[in-house]
Amino acid sequence: MQFSESWLRTFVNPELSSEELSHLLTMAGLEVEEMTSVAPAFEKVVVGQVKTKDKHPDADRLNVLTVDVGLAEPLNIVCGAGNVTVGMKAPCALVGAKLPGIEIKQAKVRGIASFGMMCSEKELGLAEESAGLMVLSDDAVVGQSIREHLDLDDHLITLKLTPNRSDCLSLNGIAREVSALTGAALQTIPQTVFKQTGNQGCKVKVAASDACPRYSGRVISGVNAKAMTPAWMVQRLQRCGLRSISALVDVTNYVLLELGQPLHAFDLGKLNGDIEVRFARAGESLKLLNEQTVDLQDDMLVIADDKNPVALAGVMGGADSAVDDATTDIFLESAFFSPGVIVGKSRRLGFSSDSAYRFERGVDFAATQLALDRATQLIIDICGGQAGVATEVQGALPARHPVRLRTSRVHRVLGLTLKSSEIAQILSRLGMVYQQKDDEFSVTPPSYRFDIAIEEDLIEEVARVHGYENIEPAPIQARMTILPQVEALRPLVKLRQTMLLRDYQETINYAFVEADWERDLCGNTAPIALKNPIASQMSVMRSSLLGGLLGGLRTNLSRKQPRVRLFEIGGCFAAEAGSYVQHERLAGLAYGGAVAEQWGVPARDVDFYDVKSDIDALFAPSSLSFQAAQHPASHPGRSARILLDGRDIGWIGELHPQWQQQYDLPQSVVWFEVELAALSQNCVPKVADISRFPPVRRDIAVLVDENMTVQSLIDVMRAEKVTNVVELALFDVYRGKGVEQGKKSLAFRVLLQDTQKTLTDNEIEENMARLVAALQRKGAQLRV
Numbered sequence: 001m002q003f004s005e006s007w008l009r010t011f012v013n014p015e016l017s018s019e020e021l022s023h024l025l026t027m028a029g030l031e032v033e034e035m036t037s038v039a040p041a042f043e044k045v046v047v048g049q050v051k052t053k054d055k056h057p058d059a060d061r062l063n064v065l066t067v068d069v070g071l072a073e074p075l076n077i078v079c080g081a082g083n084v085t086v087g088m089k090a091p092c093a094l095v096g097a098k099l100p101g102i103e104i105k106q107a108k109v110r111g112i113a114s115f116g117m118m119c120s121e122k123e124l125g126l127a128e129e130s131a132g133l134m135v136l137s138d139d140a141v142v143g144q145s146i147r148e149h150l151d152l153d154d155h156l157i158t159l160k161l162t163p164n165r166s167d168c169l170s171l172n173g174i175a176r177e178v179s180a181l182t183g184a185a186l187q188t189i190p191q192t193v194f195k196q197t198g199n200q201g202c203k204v205k206v207a208a209s210d211a212c213p214r215y216s217g218r219v220i221s222g223v224n225a226k227a228m229t230p231a232w233m234v235q236r237l238q239r240c241g242l243r244s245i246s247a248l249v250d251v252t253n254y255v256l257l258e259l260g261q262p263l264h265a266f267d268l269g270k271l272n273g274d275i276e277v278r279f280a281r282a283g284e285s286l287k288l289l290n291e292q293t294v295d296l297q298d299d300m301l302v303i304a305d306d307k308n309p310v311a312l313a314g315v316m317g318g319a320d321s322a323v324d325d326a327t328t329d330i331f332l333e334s335a336f337f338s339p340g341v342i343v344g345k346s347r348r349l350g351f352s353s354d355s356a357y358r359f360e361r362g363v364d365f366a367a368t369q370l371a372l373d374r375a376t377q378l379i380i381d382i383c384g385g386q387a388g389v390a391t392e393v394q395g396a397l398p399a400r401h402p403v404r405l406r407t408s409r410v411h412r413v414l415g416l417t418l419k420s421s422e423i424a425q426i427l428s429r430l431g432m433v434y435q436q437k438d439d440e441f442s443v444t445p446p447s448y449r450f451d452i453a454i455e456e457d458l459i460e461e462v463a464r465v466h467g468y469e470n471i472e473p474a475p476i477q478a479r480m481t482i483l484p485q486v487e488a489l490r491p492l493v494k495l496r497q498t499m500l501l502r503d504y505q506e507t508i509n510y511a512f513v514e515a516d517w518e519r520d521l522c523g524n525t526a527p528i529a530l531k532n533p534i535a536s537q538m539s540v541m542r543s544s545l546l547g548g549l550l551g552g553l554r555t556n557l558s559r560k561q562p563r564v565r566l567f568e569i570g571g572c573f574a575a576e577a578g579s580y581v582q583h584e585r586l587a588g589l590a591y592g593g594a595v596a597e598q599w600g601v602p603a604r605d606v607d608f609y610d611v612k613s614d615i616d617a618l619f620a621p622s623s624l625s626f627q628a629a630q631h632p633a634s635h636p637g638r639s640a641r642i643l644l645d646g647r648d649i650g651w652i653g654e655l656h657p658q659w660q661q662q663y664d665l666p667q668s669v670v671w672f673e674v675e676l677a678a679l680s681q682n683c684v685p686k687v688a689d690i691s692r693f694p695p696v697r698r699d700i701a702v703l704v705d706e707n708m709t710v711q712s713l714i715d716v717m718r719a720e721k722v723t724n725v726v727e728l729a730l731f732d733v734y735r736g737k738g739v740e741q742g743k744k745s746l747a748f749r750v751l752l753q754d755t756q757k758t759l760t761d762n763e764i765e766e767n768m769a770r771l772v773a774a775l776q777r778k779g780a781q782l783r784v
Contacts, residue, residue: 001161001169003257004038004239006154011175014184018155021178025159028181028464030168033160038239039152040100040125046070047140047149048092048118050084058110067092067118070143078109079118083132090133091119091146100125126152137231156239164451166361170260173448180429180465189259189374201388202268202331207278209395211301211341212313214365215277216334216372216392219268223248223385225327230382248323248330251378253354260448261334261363261371262355264303264311268329270321273306275331277313277393284309287319294349301341303333314342314359315349332379334372336365336397339450344532362450365397400444405458407439413459415474416466426465427458490682492569495586495618502614503596504565504588509548511571512538517547520659523632528573528580541573545587546633546671550655550663553591557665563592569676585650587673588614591665608638608654611670615642615652618674622683625711626652633659633671642674650674688755695726695753698768702780703743710746716774717748722767724759727751745783 005018016024022032048067051074056062063084066074069092077092084090094116097104104117121127121134124146140149147153159168167173172189179186202219206212229250237244240257244250252263280296286309287293294312296302301313310321314337323330343360346352369392376387405427407420420439427434427443434443445452452458463471485491496506514537518524527540542548545568556564567588574581590606597603616624626640634653642650655669704713710730717728732747739745752759752767772782 001159001174002239002241003157003159003171003174004154004236005157006151007236007239008157008171008175008178011171011187012179012182012184014178014182016182022157024181025157025174025177027468028177029162030165030174030177031160032157034156034158036156037152038126038154038156039147039150042093042097042099042124043145043147044094044097044104045091045099045119045124045146046094047089047136047142047144047146048075048116049089049142050086050118053084053086056110056112058112062109064112065118067116068142069094069116075115076113077116077118078112078114079133081118081120081133083135084118088133089136089138089140089142091124091136093117093119093123099123151235154239163361166358166363166450167260167448169358169361171257172259176431180431183429189370201391202271203274204391204393205274205276206393206395207276208301208341209393211279211338212277212335213338213395213397214336214368214392215394216368216390217275218332218372218376218390219329219388220332220376220379220385221268221329221388223328223330223379223383225323225383226325227383233382246323246325247382248327248379251375251382252332254378255371255375256354256358259364259367259371259374260358261367262314262358263371263375264317264333264355265323266310266317266321266331266333267323267327268331269327271305271310271331272308275333276304276306277335278302278304280309286310286312288312288316289319289322290316290351291319292349292351299341300345301337312345313337315346315356316351316353330379332372332375334368334375336363336368338398347532364448366447398447398450400447401453402435402442402444403452403455403458405434405441405443405455405462407441409455410459410462413456414463414471416463416471418462418466422466423462426462429465430461432458432461487684488682490680495569495679498618499567499586499588499614502565502617504567504590504614507549507552507566507568509545509551509568509570510538511542511573513540513542513547514538515540517550518543520662521546521550521633526575528575543572543574544633545570545572545585545673546589549587549589549671550669553589553665553669554663557591563596565590584676585673586618586676586679587671589669589671590614591667591669605667606670608652608670611672612652615672615674618679619644621685622681625715627711628709632656635668642672644678647678649678691753691755693754693756693758695751696759696764698750698752698764699731699747700750700768700772700775701732701745701747701783702775703739703745703783704780706742706744708779713746713748713775713778713780716778717771720770720774722770724752724754724763724767725750725771726753746780 022035026032046069048069050065051068052066054064056064056078062078062080065077065079067077068074093099093104095104095106107114118133120130120132122130161168168177175186178184202217204215204217206215225246225248227247229244229247233250233254234244237250237253242253248265252265256262279298280300280302284296285293286296296309302309303311303313311317337359339360339362342356346356372390379385380387407423410418410423424436431446432443434441443458512530512533515527518527518540522544524543527543529540533539549566549568552566553564567586569586571582572585590611592606594604594606594610595601622644625643627643629639629641630636631639631651631653633656635656639653641648642652650673652672655671660668714728729749730746731749734745750771752764
């Protein structure tokens, strides 16, 4: 939001310098992003009037002028501007003036003495280029400083407003803030009173009253659309970043900046019948003022006549009903559209507009008629015409629910000891209507404050007006209690440390991802779509962390990183039972070498089992099992479910070659993803006696079918719960000579130990027989 400081000071004029005013706004939450002067520093430039003009005797392109600058005698000045005429008024730099890049001295030009210089906008530093002298208005006072006449001591202030402060998207709104912050008197826009002489009207029907709770309009007939916009209005518009277009359009833009209420003027002669506010119908299209033709969708609110849409409500008017130089009768619109109906529409269409920017944040619905009357009066003053009776259709306006504010809560949150009377004064300065009972307030926000909804919002207002700088810093005091660390839970910091020690780097990605990622990597053809995505490639909510990790991998590869290990802890989202749920997960991926390049270990690429060992380290001392299964993102033969106590908690796999090729990955990627809730549950070790007796080792070798998994055999042996067996582990796999085709030989190590005595041969053999019998029931054949 850019505005002119001098225009602001016509509303409120505190006794502050420009720098102090800028600092005040910034400290109140209205950050001043930039403050610049409208003109460079110079002096001794005045309004001059050309009295005579004669050709230079020795130069065809030069003229000798006599210029009245308010002194006793006119000045003799040699000038080469092509647009100089007798009687015109233009800036005149006197001898001694220092302009940008030039100092004016008395000189002789081709033998003729010159005592100054007539100036263009470029020479004054007001424009990059200019075609001739700067022509001043006829009412300019000869001899007056040009800085005073053109208000060149003004500053342009640009605010970087947060989205919730739509009330400050106007000069009137900013002035309200300055008045509340300083106590300076606020010059409000007076209620315009003018004679309604026109009888012509336009009927209005609001079919979508929830989307348009208030719609006002007025016919103004007999206007002169070719009238010149006054110089003061053009100047204010330009200093706010808007160019002058025509008087009718300039007035609507002026009121937009002044009051924050978007307006639109329709050429009444181009409308076919009455006005209706409704949602677009199937097959309708509209050519907008920016020459863009859009296909309207059924969630787009339009202003329509009896035949077609003539404007996209709250966004932009239509080209076919726009005013032009031939316009004589207009229908002036002032309305309030619900923010939820307007939000995102201009972005969807690929452009932005000042109207949409304000409507989607919320405008003052109580100022609709005021803005209409203000614009009507300005149009009559500038373009003439007769104003008809205003037409207004009103539905259910947004409710302004009272918000509770407790003095004790203000003290607790801000650390300030403010009296109730001081808080009441702050609320009054902010224009809040309230009822007070003891130390509690019931505050009704004004119609222009859409950001006040809860008690903390009001506490923030108290802090802003009181002044953040006036809050004394105090050392933090708290009663600290050492809390017990639950051994059955793994803290997040422990998980992060484990991953870092395993050579992974943490990454943080957006929860908004590409729809293609969800389809390709998760098989999710119906992800949770965002109604108003911040970018086209961030249109859905992620159901897996894998897509973001692959994006991080590609970023690293594009920067020539040969070995990448990334992990992320974050939320994933899904639609379940008609509602949305969030699951916290930890995911990681490994790419490149199993270890960093070195001389002590042979180079090899990371594989499935490297990452499996990382997962085991995360869950240690809990014991996991892995079950072969298919996943859309993984290689069909290198993918497995991760099970904890028989419950599915995640996936591990090597990226499918199709996605490896599609995402331009030169080598394979091994990834995993586990539920954070399962990972947070820690297996608490149990105390056991340390045996004083040596363990006994026995080996079991069996022949099994090639497709039988080792885990299933270990599970059946453990299910026997054989006394004194303290360890079961596979130590050898053999295929080849002596083992028939389609079979494999597995050798298991069994350790037996008793804490009370030395095991006898009979006890050992009995235990081993039970294990062998369990394997045989599974289909294994003892190998001797």
